[in-house]
Amino acid sequence: MKIRDILATSLATSILAGSAIAQTMTAEGSTPGSSNLTTIMTLAELASAAGVADFQVQDGQTLTNSLVNVAEGSTDVAPVPLIAPFLLSRGAGPYASIGAAKGAELTENISALFTLSFGAMSLYSYDSSTVSGWDALEGKRIINGPPSGGALANARAMIQIIAGLEDGKGYEGVQSNWGQMPQFIADGSGEGVVLPIYFPDDRMTQAAAAGAMTMYSVPKAAYESEAFQRYLASPGTVGVDFHPELTRVFHREVTHLGLC
Structure with missing residues (x-):
């Protein structure tokens, strides 16, 4: 099913309830160049073209907060990590201040x-x-993420x-x-980085301009x-075994970028 078809199905209620003039909706995404913001921008273009x-x-947003905004009705659409609704429903992690009862209520929306x-x-x-x-x-x-x-x-x-280390005990998370x-990485605020990576990855490309970098895979014993x-x-997590040819191409490309 194409995104265009998904939009037509998911927004059918809004279309039927509205007038012939396309309505205005709000969306949030994270930083430019990220896959989630690119997806939202594409969705916006398709929705506009289809009337x-x-x-x-609005870009530059923290997506765990975007989830709450959608649940409360202040934002219509946002990309969120799949683990976020699970945590919200239990009032856990970044939603501890919301609590389990309120979190479960919001998740229904x-x-x-x-x-x-x-x-x-x-x-x-x-x-x-x-x-x-x-x-x-x-x-x-x-460096292990946003706040x-x-x-x-x-x-x-x-x-x-x-590594068997807890943030604040075995190491200092910043x-x-x-x-x-990208600037936070480049200015030496951390001695190492554990973050999501994309391909291509604007954040890593910018950071690599400050010097050669190496990516470290998960040790086989730890992975198993x-x-x-x-x-x-x-929720929202899966292991991926790369085909040898894909691994070779990926290594060639990141080497070209000076990442390993």
């Missing part, structure tokens, strides 16, 4: 139009850094499972808003461990 609605898109891949979590660092892999994180400053959100929760979980993240397999079974 369904004109979207006002949302529904998914379609899914997309945000990216993969990875550890990377400048070659000049003292961080040279997952076994070198202890006692270091690690709140799914990326931060995933980064903390991966570091705890793979955060920045997505819009400031019971704890990591449970993590992969959590």
Whole structure:
């Protein structure tokens, strides 16, 4: 099914209830260049071309907050990590202040139009850094996400499972808003980075302008461990085994960018 068809189905109630003139709707997304904002911009273009609605898109948003905005009705559409509704329904993680009862109530107000891949979590660092892999994180400053959100929760979980370290105890997690993240990485605010990566990835391309970087894959023993397999079974998370040819092409391209 094409996005155009999904829009026609998902917004049918709005179309039938409205007039012949396309209505204005609001949408949120994160930083320019990210897959989620690109998806929202594409959705907005298709909706406008089909006469369904004109979207006002606000970028640079924290998507876990965007979920609450959609649930409360202040925003119509937003891309959110799949784990976010699960956490909201339980009043957990970034939604602890909302509470389980209110979170469950808000979750009833949302529904998914379609899914997309945000990216993969990875550890990377400048070659000049003292961080040279997952076994070198202890006692270091690690950039692990925005101040709140799914990326931060995933980064903390991966570091705890793979390296056995907790944020604030085994290492110092440091955060920045997505819009400031490339400069935050480049200015040495952290000795290593655990964040989602995309392909292509504007954030990594900008950060790599400050020096050569290396990405570190999850150790095979850690990946196959019971704890990591449970993590992969959590909402919005999945393990991916790359075909050798795809791995070769990916390595060639990131080497061209100076990332490894």
